[in-house]
Amino acid sequence: MRKAISAELQKWRRTWFLLVTIATTLMTPVLVCVAFLLSERTPEWQQIFNQGMAFHLLMIGPLVVTLIGAQLIASEYQYDTWKLSFTAPVSRPLIYLAKWFVGFVWIIGLTVPALGGNLVVGWLLGATGPLPLWLWTKFYLLAGLGMSVMLPVYNLITLITRNFFVTSGVGIVSTFTGIFIINSKYAAIYPQSSILVMLSTMTGQPMRPDMIGSWPVWIGVEAAIFVVALLASTLFVQKADYR
Numbered sequence: 001m002r003k004a005i006s007a008e009l010q011k012w013r014r015t016w017f018l019l020v021t022i023a024t025t026l027m028t029p030v031l032v033c034v035a036f037l038l039s040e041r042t043p044e045w046q047q048i049f050n051q052g053m054a055f056h057l058l059m060i061g062p063l064v065v066t067l068i069g070a071q072l073i074a075s076e077y078q079y080d081t082w083k084l085s086f087t088a089p090v091s092r093p094l095i096y097l098a099k100w101f102v103g104f105v106w107i108i109g110l111t112v113p114a115l116g117g118n119l120v121v122g123w124l125l126g127a128t129g130p131l132p133l134w135l136w137t138k139f140y141l142l143a144g145l146g147m148s149v150m151l152p153v154y155n156l157i158t159l160i161t162r163n164f165f166v167t168s169g170v171g172i173v174s175t176f177t178g179i180f181i182i183n184s185k186y187a188a189i190y191p192q193s194s195i196l197v198m199l200s201t202m203t204g205q206p207m208r209p210d211m212i213g214s215w216p217v218w219i220g221v222e223a224a225i226f227v228v229a230l231l232a233s234t235l236f237v238q239k240a241d242y243r
Helices: 002-012 016-025 027-039 045-078 092-109 111-124 133-161 164-181 191-202 215-239
Strands: none
Touching (some): 002 092, 016 027, 016 111, 027 111, 045 092, 045 111, 045 133, 045 164, 045 191, 092 215, 133 164, 133 191, 133 215, 191 215
């Protein structure tokens, strides 16, 4: 497993696609900056956090997860390298799980430009008030963890369709659906918006009192999606014919 992870890391760490995901993630602080410049007011750090988290969880983050989930699998079809990967003394399920793990670490790692970019924006805009940096860090890490739930879903779609653009289209539709329903009572049970609902509740700022479900239901839905998609992707790789 360690060798499979190492091989996958070597494959991606110096590619243009890594830079694409970093640049896309940095759109979060850019959007925050534009929003406050247009409002012509000096923000507080808490407002920077709220605005940045909303953009990160509802728009930019899910799109980046889609891109990573699709490209991790689509690249194998594009360059016809599945057969080469399977020549390694590692089982097929472990080869897929190594891909998933690299994608997971990738998503969590993008917390750095997302959080760092918002800190720079706050400094440039002269943000006022307390700056709870450790709290921000914790919530951004939780956000990354929550968004990674969809990673095996996009892996599975790409395994089935063998097409990067089909998965990207599904991800875009899913992301914008989350944006449209974020203010509805169903937001907590939709995977693209539930993480923001949960984090808002944790900060003592619940989005609405009549939200469907409760913590066990919200976490259960996320866990079920993740486990089913991960198992299905693993089985698909195990059984598929790549000759």
